[in-house]
Amino acid sequence: MTDLTNHQIVLRRRPTGLVDPDDVEAIATPAPEPAEGEALVRNTYVGIDAAVRTWLDDKPGYLPPVGIGEVVRAAGVGEVVASRCDAYAVGDVVTTLSAFQEYVIVRDDLFTTVIPGVVDQLAMLSVYGSTGATAYFGMTDIGKPQPGETVVVSAAAGATGSLAGQIAKIAGARVVGIAGGPEKCRVVTEEFGFDACIDHKAGDLEAALREHCPDRVDVYFDNVGGPILDAVLGRLNQGGRIALCGVISSYVTGEHPGPANYVQLLARCGTMQGFNTLNNWGRFEEAFTALKQWEAEGRLVHREHVYDGLDHAVEALNGLFTGTNIGKSVVKVSDPS
Amino acid sequence: MTDLTNHQIVLRRRPTGLVDPDDVEAIATPAPEPAEGEALVRNTYVGIDAAVRTWLDDKPGYLPPVGIGEVVRAAGVGEVVASRCDAYAVGDVVTTLSAFQEYVIVRDDLFTTVIPGVVDQLAMLSVYGSTGATAYFGMTDIGKPQPGETVVVSAAAGATGSLAGQIAKIAGARVVGIAGGPEKCRVVTEEFGFDACIDHKAGDLEAALREHCPDRVDVYFDNVGGPILDAVLGRLNQGGRIALCGVISSYVTGEHPGPANYVQLLARCGTMQGFNTLNNWGRFEEAFTALKQWEAEGRLVHREHVYDGLDHAVEALNGLFTGTNIGKSVVKVSDPS
Numbered sequence: 001m002t003d004l005t006n007h008q009i010v011l012r013r014r015p016t017g018l019v020d021p022d023d024v025e026a027i028a029t030p031a032p033e034p035a036e037g038e039a040l041v042r043n044t045y046v047g048i049d050a051a052v053r054t055w056l057d058d059k060p061g062y063l064p065p066v067g068i069g070e071v072v073r074a075a076g077v078g079e080v081v082a083s084r085c086d087a088y089a090v091g092d093v094v095t096t097l098s099a100f101q102e103y104v105i106v107r108d109d110l111f112t113t114v115i116p117g118v119v120d121q122l123a124m125l126s127v128y129g130s131t132g133a134t135a136y137f138g139m140t141d142i143g144k145p146q147p148g149e150t151v152v153v154s155a156a157a158g159a160t161g162s163l164a165g166q167i168a169k170i171a172g173a174r175v176v177g178i179a180g181g182p183e184k185c186r187v188v189t190e191e192f193g194f195d196a197c198i199d200h201k202a203g204d205l206e207a208a209l210r211e212h213c214p215d216r217v218d219v220y221f222d223n224v225g226g227p228i229l230d231a232v233l234g235r236l237n238q239g240g241r242i243a244l245c246g247v248i249s250s251y252v253t254g255e256h257p258g259p260a261n262y263v264q265l266l267a268r269c270g271t272m273q274g275f276n277t278l279n280n281w282g283r284f285e286e287a288f289t290a291l292k293q294w295e296a297e298g299r300l301v302h303r304e305h306v307y308d309g310l311d312h313a314v315e316a317l318n319g320l321f322t323g324t325n326i327g328k329s330v331v332k333v334s335d336p337s
Numbered sequence: 338m339t340d341l342t343n344h345q346i347v348l349r350r351r352p353t354g355l356v357d358p359d360d361v362e363a364i365a366t367p368a369p370e371p372a373e374g375e376a377l378v379r380n381t382y383v384g385i386d387a388a389v390r391t392w393l394d395d396k397p398g399y400l401p402p403v404g405i406g407e408v409v410r411a412a413g414v415g416e417v418v419a420s421r422c423d424a425y426a427v428g429d430v431v432t433t434l435s436a437f438q439e440y441v442i443v444r445d446d447l448f449t450t451v452i453p454g455v456v457d458q459l460a461m462l463s464v465y466g467s468t469g470a471t472a473y474f475g476m477t478d479i480g481k482p483q484p485g486e487t488v489v490v491s492a493a494a495g496a497t498g499s500l501a502g503q504i505a506k507i508a509g510a511r512v513v514g515i516a517g518g519p520e521k522c523r524v525v526t527e528e529f530g531f532d533a534c535i536d537h538k539a540g541d542l543e544a545a546l547r548e549h550c551p552d553r554v555d556v557y558f559d560n561v562g563g564p565i566l567d568a569v570l571g572r573l574n575q576g577g578r579i580a581l582c583g584v585i586s587s588y589v590t591g592e593h594p595g596p597a598n599y600v601q602l603l604a605r606c607g608t609m610q611g612f613n614t615l616n617n618w619g620r621f622e623e624a625f626t627a628l629k630q631w632e633a634e635g636r637l638v639h640r641e642h643v644y645d646g647l648d649h650a651v652e653a654l655n656g657l658f659t660g661t662n663i664g665k666s667v668v669k670v671s672d673p674s
Binding site: 263 | 398399562567581582583584587593594595596597598599600601602603604605606607608609610611612613616
């Protein structure tokens with residue numbers, strides 16, 4: 001095994017705002033040998049999630065920060081190329097808690113999973129990965145959309161938002177997306193089938209919400225925080241539910257302006273609830289079973305934005321915050337066999 | 338009936354901040370005659386709630402603002418002195434949606450209630466009124482305290498907070514109050530039986546929360562908003578629940594700084610939920626039955642702060658925001674018969 005070279009992207013200094021190319025370094029090391037109970041996985045794709053950026057800050061979270069000199073952590077999908085572990089055989093396709101690198105050591109643990117019945121490795125990082133599970137649990141457990149209700153989803157052209165909105169449509173709700181720019185809004189309505197999409201860069205968001213949500217907002221799936229959260233709070237319906245999925249507006253700036261309109265939760269008996277998909281690990285099969293059925297029925301589509309090669313990982317990560325991507329951003333690390 | 342004089346406090350101009358004595362005027366008018374289907378009630382007490390102050394602003398809420406020249410709205414308890422209505426007989430003691438005045442016309446509606454088995458007119462405005470119902474529904478429906486959990490209650494010496502904390506104690510939780518000043522903190526622990534009480538005027542609230550909530554905060558009953566809400570959010574436990582009952586820090590200033598720490602809801606999978614007691618009108622009997630039993634068992638105490646005479650109504654209302662009261666503030670309008 002030692003003749004394999006492991007290309008990696010390691011953290012050299014903590015970024016301020018967007019990741020500067022000099023904050024990381026591309027290095028090459030010998031691929032590790034699996035010890036007893038371990039397997040070696042060759043990554044085909046790594047996923048680009050907003051969480052990756054949060055792990056680069058020296059702040060406590062649900063996972064520890066990436067240390068200086070450590071490989072940048074990210075979800076991955078890959079193929080087992082060597083195994084000294086009963087759980088995985090050579091050739092198995094597994095999703096892993098990996099990193100920006102070609103090879104990763106895994107063991108039989110919570111974060112390494114074979115997804116039965118799914119062969120599309122790209123989809124394992126989007127709809128059949130934590131992204132799909134996040135959309136599913138956030139929308140079904142917290143949003144609980146009912147037929148005829150109005151559901152708003154921010155970052156609607158993004159990986160999670162595009163799926164969350166479709167799940168609400170399947171539940172019979174009227175779904176209004178919020179996205180940045182006319183091309184994203186076009187994709188949100190034409191490809192993802194939302195009933196409408198508001199371009200938040202186009203002007204008066206409050207007026208657009210009044211126009212597109214005449215019966216107010218029953219469910220808001222919030223990926224962004226910031227002024228958009230405040231605007232939707234101001235349009236919340238009685239008994240409205242807000243699923244807090246992310247605060248993408250603040251991951252790069254580090255600023256978390258509080259939602260001053262949270263007092264609308266009192267006036268409207270609303271609920272704002274955070275969730276962590278990893279807490280639902282034991283229910284991923286439930287989510288994937290539902291998502292697979294909807295995809296098979298032609299009611300759910302997913303889209304990925306593939307960056308070719310680890311050299312593009314930083315560009316892909318920054319793209320989440322500058323708003324360049326549509327669908328799930330992934331970096332292709334090697335060819336699937 | 339026309340020989341009865343109705344002393345009233347009417348709104349002359351909208352207050353900025355605390356109510357200025359010149360914002361209102363004491364007037365005397367002939368008491369109204371009940372029409373068919375109506376009854377005339379002589380108020381014994383009117384309740385002083387933070388909501389009264391919000392109704393003086395020209396802002397939409399769950400009830401319309403009090404108009405200029407109208408009597409200041411407030412909850413009341415009183416005795417029926419004339420009736421042309423099947424629902425009430427002369428001598429009945431009823432709680433009403435009344436105003437700062439001696440006499441009020443009522444009809445058989447949602448807001449006029451006879452509370453079976455309760456004869457203490459003062460208690461009808463506190464524990465057996467919307468105050469008690471607010472504490473009960475907020476704590477049991479949203480807080481859902483479990484044995485051994487840590488519950489924090491702000492404005493713990495106040496009408497709602499003192500009851501909410503006792504309800505959590507009865508549920509088996511460890512209850513920590515937050516109040517302003519050593520005398521209030523003494524009452525909170527010695528009279529209301531909380532396990533501890535933090536004096537938020539004494540200094541470092543974050544440090545005090547770490548000391549008194551070593552296992553973090555499972556439930557927060559929030560009466561105040563502002564920096565105290567942010568501090569408790571920072572100490573929230575996994576799966577923590579925040580019952581949003583009020584924003585007393587902002588009712589007078591008109592400012593609602595958003596809770597910047599709301600992102601802790603994501604990190605801790607927490608829930609922040611507003612509620613409106615009036616939506617639970619149909620369940621008031623459930624609340625009062627439980628509260629009466631707890632009081633009879635000696636597990637629940639309530640305390641009222643009585644201001645004598647309508648002339649003190651403005652002083653009583655301002656006292657809610659300057660923090661002078663312990664327990665429920667009421668204004669005595671006339672002697673119970």
